[in-house]
Amino acid sequence: MNTAAKHFTNAVSFVAGLLLMLFLISKAVTPAEGTVDNGVDSKDANGILAEPENSIDLLFVGDSETYSSVIPLELWDKHGFTSYCLSSSAQKLYYAEELIEAALSRQRPRVVMLETNMLFTKFNFDDSLLHKAGSVLPVFKYHDRWKVLLDGFMGEETDTSEESEFKGYRLYTKVNPADAAGYMKPSDQKAAIPSRCKSYLKEIKEYCEERGAQFILFSTPSTKNASYPRHNAITALAKQLGIEYIDLNTDKSIKIDWSTDTRDRGDHLNYLGAAKATKAIGEHLAKKELLPDHRGEEAYSRWDELYKVFTKKVKKALKKAGLS
Amino acid sequence: MQLSTLLLGGGGKSLTSLFSLVYLFVFLPGCIIVYTALPKKCKKYFLLLASYAFFWLISSSLIIYLILTTFSAHYFGIWLDRIGTQMRSHLAELPKEERKAAKAVCVSKQRRVLALAVILHIGLLLVLKYSPFFTTNINTLLSKLGVSVQLEVPAAIMPIGISFFTLQAVSYVIDVCRGVVKAEDDLFKLALFISFFPAIIEGPICRYGQTADQLWDCDKIQYKNLTFGIQRILWGMLKKVVVADRLNNFVTTIFDTDKDYSYGGAIIAIAAVLYTVQLYMDFSGSMDAVIGTAEIFGITMPENFRMPFFSRTISEFWQRWHISLGAWFKDYIFYPVTTSKKMKKLTSSARKKLGSHYGPLIAGAVALFCVWFCNGLWHGSAWSFIFFGMYHFVLILTGNILEPLVQAVNKKLHINSGWFVYRLLQIIRTGVLVIIGELFFRARGLKAGMMLFGRIFTDQRFEEVNEKVFDKLRLDTYDLIIVGITLLIVFTVSILNERGVCIRESLAKRHIALRWAVLYGLILFIIVFGAYGGTYAPVDPMYAQF
Numbered sequence: 001m002n003t004a005a006k007h008f009t010n011a012v013s014f015v016a017g018l019l020l021m022l023f024l025i026s027k028a029v030t031p032a033e034g035t036v037d038n039g040v041d042s043k044d045a046n047g048i049l050a051e052p053e054n055s056i057d058l059l060f061v062g063d064s065e066t067y068s069s070v071i072p073l074e075l076w077d078k079h080g081f082t083s084y085c086l087s088s089s090a091q092k093l094y095y096a097e098e099l100i101e102a103a104l105s106r107q108r109p110r111v112v113m114l115e116t117n118m119l120f121t122k123f124n125f126d127d128s129l130l131h132k133a134g135s136v137l138p139v140f141k142y143h144d145r146w147k148v149l150l151d152g153f154m155g156e157e158t159d160t161s162e163e164s165e166f167k168g169y170r171l172y173t174k175v176n177p178a179d180a181a182g183y184m185k186p187s188d189q190k191a192a193i194p195s196r197c198k199s200y201l202k203e204i205k206e207y208c209e210e211r212g213a214q215f216i217l218f219s220t221p222s223t224k225n226a227s228y229p230r231h232n233a234i235t236a237l238a239k240q241l242g243i244e245y246i247d248l249n250t251d252k253s254i255k256i257d258w259s260t261d262t263r264d265r266g267d268h269l270n271y272l273g274a275a276k277a278t279k280a281i282g283e284h285l286a287k288k289e290l291l292p293d294h295r296g297e298e299a300y301s302r303w304d305e306l307y308k309v310f311t312k313k314v315k316k317a318l319k320k321a322g323l324s
Numbered sequence: 325m326q327l328s329t330l331l332l333g334g335g336g337k338s339l340t341s342l343f344s345l346v347y348l349f350v351f352l353p354g355c356i357i358v359y360t361a362l363p364k365k366c367k368k369y370f371l372l373l374a375s376y377a378f379f380w381l382i383s384s385s386l387i388i389y390l391i392l393t394t395f396s397a398h399y400f401g402i403w404l405d406r407i408g409t410q411m412r413s414h415l416a417e418l419p420k421e422e423r424k425a426a427k428a429v430c431v432s433k434q435r436r437v438l439a440l441a442v443i444l445h446i447g448l449l450l451v452l453k454y455s456p457f458f459t460t461n462i463n464t465l466l467s468k469l470g471v472s473v474q475l476e477v478p479a480a481i482m483p484i485g486i487s488f489f490t491l492q493a494v495s496y497v498i499d500v501c502r503g504v505v506k507a508e509d510d511l512f513k514l515a516l517f518i519s520f521f522p523a524i525i526e527g528p529i530c531r532y533g534q535t536a537d538q539l540w541d542c543d544k545i546q547y548k549n550l551t552f553g554i555q556r557i558l559w560g561m562l563k564k565v566v567v568a569d570r571l572n573n574f575v576t577t578i579f580d581t582d583k584d585y586s587y588g589g590a591i592i593a594i595a596a597v598l599y600t601v602q603l604y605m606d607f608s609g610s611m612d613a614v615i616g617t618a619e620i621f622g623i624t625m626p627e628n629f630r631m632p633f634f635s636r637t638i639s640e641f642w643q644r645w646h647i648s649l650g651a652w653f654k655d656y657i658f659y660p661v662t663t664s665k666k667m668k669k670l671t672s673s674a675r676k677k678l679g680s681h682y683g684p685l686i687a688g689a690v691a692l693f694c695v696w697f698c699n700g701l702w703h704g705s706a707w708s709f710i711f712f713g714m715y716h717f718v719l720i721l722t723g724n725i726l727e728p729l730v731q732a733v734n735k736k737l738h739i740n741s742g743w744f745v746y747r748l749l750q751i752i753r754t755g756v757l758v759i760i761g762e763l764f765f766r767a768r769g770l771k772a773g774m775m776l777f778g779r780i781f782t783d784q785r786f787e788e789v790n791e792k793v794f795d796k797l798r799l800d801t802y803d804l805i806i807v808g809i810t811l812l813i814v815f816t817v818s819i820l821n822e823r824g825v826c827i828r829e830s831l832a833k834r835h836i837a838l839r840w841a842v843l844y845g846l847i848l849f850i851i852v853f854g855a856y857g858g859t860y861a862p863v864d865p866m867y868a869q870f
Contacts, residue, residue, distance in 0.1 A: 003547075007547050010836075014840060014843075017840070017844070018844060018847060021844060021848060022848075022851070025848065025851075025852065029852075090861070124344075124346075125345075125346050126344045126345045126346055129345045129346070129349075130345060130856065130857055131857075133345075134857065139851060139852070140851070140857065141857060143851060143852050143853075143854065143856075143857070144857070146802075146852055146853070147800070147802045150802065176584070264583070265583070
């Protein structure tokens with residue numbers, strides 16, 4: 001064998017050995033299907049996997065704007081809707097797609113609502129490539145699970161079937177007022193939505209509709225992220241794709257008080273703001289009669305228990321923050 | 325869909341890191357395959373084409389500035405060379421007594437041309453990089469003076485790597501003027517020297533004499549170069565992906581996201597340490613990728629780091645950290661200032677009055693001030709960067725002034741400066757001073773830097789240093805363990821390198837099973853313990869923004 005052929009054989013053998021090892025490690029780190037641990041990086045969002053099958057009628061998908069603005073347990077109390085926030089910090093659309101796919105493997109929601117801030121979150125070719133690599137060799141997706149495995153080894157394993165007590169919502173009561181002087185200043189301009197985001201949106205919409213869920217876009221109130229150019233761009237895209245779009249930033253009836261309803265100068269809402277935004281979403285959905293009211297049904301009694309716990313925690317947190 | 329849209333749909337970030345998947349699995353292998361397939365005479369042109377394609381992919385139409393810089397450097401080089409040639413032939417024809425005056429005329433002409441070249445190149449850099457900074461400061465000044473006129477602040481248009489390729493171009497022109505290198509007739513050769521793709525984002529800042537011939541004298545890729553180059557890239561990846569990216573969430577939260585600066589001094593001090601580690605791991609890791617990539621093509625690039633945290637003084641630190649930038653400032657600012665006629669005269673008179681140590685320090689201080697003012701400004705257009713430069717200027721100057729006193733005290737107290745404990749204390753002191761400097765460097769402005777620094781002493785809140793807060797800052801115990809293990813590996817290898825042991829050479833001599841085991845271990849360590857995907861936010865190459 002000449003030197004070149006020897007080098008080539010060595011290289012091929014090396015890569016084959018590496019792939020085999022990656023395959024074996026993938027087996028070791030991939031969590032059992034249907035566990036919260038299935039997405040170690042966003043436990044709250046993956047709490048959906050701990051929900052009883054086919055019990056969630058409404059899914060909210062998005063980044064931190066979603067888990068700061070939508071309170072599923074308030075929707076339960078006011079309308080009897082069973083909903084869940086599939087949201088994680090700085091969520092990108094490719095991850096949203098993955099979360100929706102995981103959720104829809106156990107749930108048959110009637111409505112999926114996607115928060116629009118993600119449409120403007122750029123991600124590059126690398127992110128998509130890594131995402132695809134993770135579906136072939138799961139070690140690229142679950143590599144960080146070594147921490148969970150080590151916890152188990154050390155006898156501190158987390159409960160992988162743990163539900164999210166607030167159904168994906170995160171309670172914040174801190175008040176940090178926003179300067180809303182330039183908030184939603186009228187404009188005819190259109191913000192640019194990255195082409196890669198548009199393609200993912202189309203894919204997600206089709207996936208949801210194929211599974212019988214109505215797909216809706218919604219924008220939560222935010223002085224930092226919302227603007228008329230964005231509103232115009234989303235309105236045009238929603239029209240083009242035949243999607244309903246609800247922009248809470250243009251809905252004057254919500255009456256967000258930017259001196260009290262935000263926790264970080266208008267970027268995200270706190271509980272006070274989230275309660276207003278949730279009320280508006282609930283009323284809108286109730287008007288459309290898209291979702292059933294499960295209150296009083298024995299199978300959903302757990303929601304009443306969780307709501308009681310939630311209200312107690314909210315009261316305590318508001319008191320601590322000096323808001324009650 | 326345009327290629328640039330495909331690769332750069334996320335705002336151009338796919339290729340700005342030499343650790344991006346697009347670079348490692350598409351661009352670089354593509355270059356290696358095409359380079360190998362081409363005949364020898366075409367290889368250099370292909371490298372040039374690849375470099376321009378790379379730059380176009382990351383900077384799009386801003387490539388025009390790279391082209392302009394190259395044309396300008398080429399033209400000025402030839403002009404300066406021609407003046408020199410004409411001068412030599414002219415002087416040869418003149419009688420000896422007239423030569424001095426004629427030479428002075430030619431040298432003066434050469435200097436004027438050189439000044440024009442430097443003004444044009446640095447001027448372009450100043451306009452592109454510093455216009456918003458200058459305009460904002462002029463507006464502030466005007467408003468303080470009660471003038472109602474306000475200038476429009478221009479949008480920053482800065483091609484990635486302009487601070488690096490501009491300095492390379494300027495060094496080439498000055499070297500031609502000094503006669504260190506001959507002006508290059510071949511525009512393509514000069515273009516490749518200025519634009520070679522791995523080094524265009526973050527350097528190192530090469531001299532024409534260091535890399536131009538190597539780049540132009542392309543040979544086929546050797547198996548050893550290929551494997552060694554890949555190993556060096558993997559080494560850089562370990563630093564960047566496992567450590568630098570892992571620390572990013574913590575550092576970003578403290579310096580950027582936590583706009584109210586709600587954390588106490590203890591956490592801020594930890595963040596300053598971690599940022600310094602992150603910066604070193606990011607930048608030196610990127611340099612490993614640059615040098616490794618070049619090595620694949622048989623090109624030896626200059627090293628940019630040499631165990632900087634083993635430095636005993638700040639001055640030594642800057643001889644070990646970003647070596648190519650320090651050397652550039654030394655050769656093209658420090659020496660010209662100290663050797664200028666006025667400074668020589670000043671040194672001469674000061675030496676008589678102040679002695680042989682303090683006398684030359686005056687001219688040295690002037691030159692040092694120029695170097696550190698430029699160094700600070702080079703890093704960014706903000707007062708915090710100028711402060712960063714002045715901070716190091718003061719530290720180095722103070723070190724120089726106090727040196728005789730320290731030596732005298734040591735002698736008096738019978739302290740041997742070679743003692744391990746003494747050296748260790750010097751290393752720790754230098755490390756602390758560097759970390760303080762980096763805190764100001766990283767803070768969002770000078771005011772924020774002052775506030776953060778002040779809090780370290782006034783509001784420590786040591787109770788915050790607990791697992792819960794670290795978890796909140798997304799740096800749990802496991803992360804710290806991985807960072808610790810990786811730093812230990814890097815530290816051990818650095819010491820071996822410092823002692824002249826080449827790990828790759830000695831590994832290459834071992835049995836294939838051991839070689840593969842080490843490589844598999846390295847690759848799997850990066851894949852399993854790397855901070856990517858999920859909620860990790862990989863840091864963009866930190867020096868690409870400068």
